[in-house]
Amino acid sequence: MALDGTPGTGMRALLDRQKAAHLRDGIPSLARRTEWLDKSIDLLAMHGDAFNDAMCQDFGHRSKDQSNLTDIAGSIGALKFAKANLAKWMRPEKRKVEFPLGLLGSKAELQYQPKGVIGVLSPWNFPVNLTFTPLAGIFAAGNRCMIKPSEFTEATSELMKELIAKYYSPEECVVVTGGPEAGAEFTKLPLDHILFTGATSIAHHVMRAAADNLVPLTLELGGKSPVILGRSADLQKAASRIMAGKTLNAGQICLAPDYAFVPKDKTQDFVNAATRAVEAMYPSGLKENDDYTSIINQRHFDRISGYLDDARAKGAQVIEINPKGENFSQQPHHKMAPHIIIDPTDDMKVMQDEIFGPILPVKSYGDAKDAVAYINAHPRPLGLYYFGNDAAEKDFVLNNTTSGGVTVNDVIFHVAQEDLPFGGVGPSGMGAYHGRDGFLEFSHKKAIYTQTNNEILAMMRPPYGDKFRAQVKGRLKK
Template sequence: MALEGGGAGDLGSILAKQKAAHLRDGAPSVEKRIDWLDRSIDLLVTHGKALNEAMREDFGHRSVDQSDFTDIVGSIGALKHAKKHLKSWMKPEKRSTDFPLGLFGAKARIQFQPKGVVGVISPWNFPVNLTFTPLAGIFAAGNRAMIKPSEFTEATSELMKKLLGEYYSEEEVAVVTGGPDVGAAFSKLAFDHLVFTGATSIAYHVMRAAADNLVPLTLELGGKSPVILGESADLDKAAKRIMAGKTLNAGQICLAPDYAFVPKDKTKDFVQAATKAVETMFPTGLKDNDDYTSVINQRHYERLNSYLDDARSKGAEVIELNPAGDNFTQQPHHKMAPHIIIDPTDDMKVMQDEIFGPILPIKSYSKTQDAVDYINTHPRPLGLYYFGQDASERDHVLNNTTSGGVTVNDVIFHVAQEDLPFGGVGPSGMGSYHGIDGFREFSHRKSVYTQVGADLLAIARPPYGEKYRKLVAGRRKK
């Protein structure tokens, strides 16, 4: 079912229909859940090219090859993974019972029960992936869904609304489009669970709105994900992988490497290696290169350029990585060359805000502990990246920092592993999904205890006597 905007009453009526359908039909069978998953797979396989074109239109320019990999194939992979493992995920989980009840036949288990209706507020940076990847876990857990996609990617949101309306009934999936007012009304609905992917600043409002109905939340946010290049790192390989992550989607990724610690004596070498990496990936230049994505809109383009202006005005060295010397002042879209900022200070905006664009500050360091201490004095990030072959140093970094996830000797790739949970911690989010963790996130884990036939616990009922007191005293001992 697809809705255009609408007031809170319209949204509430759809939610009421979905909740009523959930109660009417009960927990869906394995076959029904697989049917829901298969329909999304078919939608993406059949209409992937159209969705890629819609994303390119929304961004001004977005690499179709990138979209095909990150949004279409990535989403299909999540849906197929859920389909493959669904039967085993749904099996009740056996738990032990306290001695001696288990000896007499008492049983305990966890039963995974659908929550009901899950709301999804999806962002603009990966508009298809961050709609359908949560749906993999939502459908696997047996839930229905209401979706509010971003107004920034209008063409993609409208196409998803149309397609999902063709593949699902309004009792199964509903898509509502519109601006911030619709988003605010959506976040106030009494969902059985709500998933929000977006900026930390908006998450405060979503969490406050959800609190009125005590709606459980999964918040996938972001933050400043750091990179530590150890002394033992292969500098050229690290630069290639870091710059690939920083230029993918023009750095508009919640897990993009936000800033990097580089050993003091290797700063110049890293800049050279990063420059070479960009030249290798985009040998014909950036402005007219189909492989290089635009910044989403004028507001974000101006925001990113203001970071560069602020850094320059405060004395930082700013290096543009522009292999063909393209003139970005004359262009139909909002493309922006990658930039490196050398040793920025903490009073610069680029070190205060999540960058979400193709700018990489690098900070020189002498001791690994200095990098660890810096990371620990700032909000916990969504991702952290370590490059190096020193196992002791790697373990020290991992054991003494806290982040949503880690990739070692690369960036971002932990999010692509369906058997690993994806989520943040503190300001970078709460809850996690992907694979079995998504199934469990969107399920109610109901405890079920089955009592023994014999009335062994009669002793624990009044009137209390000496046998009862001795039993309690024995349990109280160390």
């Protein structure tokens, strides 16, 4: 069977080979882990342009400057951060021993042991970043890795497969390619851990398949990440930052602002500010602008267009932000102008599904409590964004909502901080990685207790006597 991602024994043979190597070689040294990290850094530094070209090909058009920032530089930053901190992360952690055993020579500690072979199911929207950023934690923790990238970004996936094979042996890291059947077979493997990044609907299937082998999971999903624009916010600055997040990668980001709460009397002002922000970012227009990315394929273009059609049919005011009045029906790829939907109702599809495109529904509100109540009545999102300078209002929003992470006075940026964990909660995911949290996520925390040579514990063995009973009675006191 070819080792190219064909469902069945090919993948299992690769997994068996990596597991055997893990047992044969034992826990990797600091030098070995550093070598694995360095290989990925060098791979990206040397072949970043080729990856940017491949991503542009896969999307129809994708801004190469954006790709260089988000996928190449972002991944190298994560790998370098892990390399710089690895020696510190690997040290055993001392823990407290119960009195009086600690005084008599007993010891307790945590050792961080690699889990073995980690399976990574990476998505199409940031195909390089969401493969290599996890690798920072995976390699730092001393694991080997099997990667199944998305079939939607075929050129990028094939290039990744080719380059990983040049830099790593199949016993260290390997890429398997293929369509949905290959992905389904991948989730059935008895891996030591799976990281899945993608849609919540697919996560249900991944979790069911992993359950058969009791494989632990990290699920990085998404959901409808809300924005609350406080009355104290700088409206133009907030609109510029919100629209930058909404148009980056054409809104195809799990952390993109999905809908925004704007004070009732500022809704039109926000629309005007958002329009100015888009005009400032894309002064020559959008259709032929190299800085503006296409929708990944026809199916997703039709899906997002369907949200607009549905909203119009149900009476919503839909505003297209199209500075040059370009005709997007005549184009070689799938570019779409940003749109704002004013006060959508919950029966509209745009308020039911994660948008994953350049549409921003705007909901008018009177009191921040109403916005918080709406957010809490819906599934917990991956991100939440608050704009404003009112400390009391900010604390109210943050203390009364639950989300994977938060950025204050901007959007998305918490994911760019390597020393903060990145992950969801509930329907938006489980587990977290980045930085030390990634090292911990992909490590087994082994508890080790070393007993004292003193025989003080002899009293705990039968036959039980007065000393034993007195000791237990002491533990029962409040």
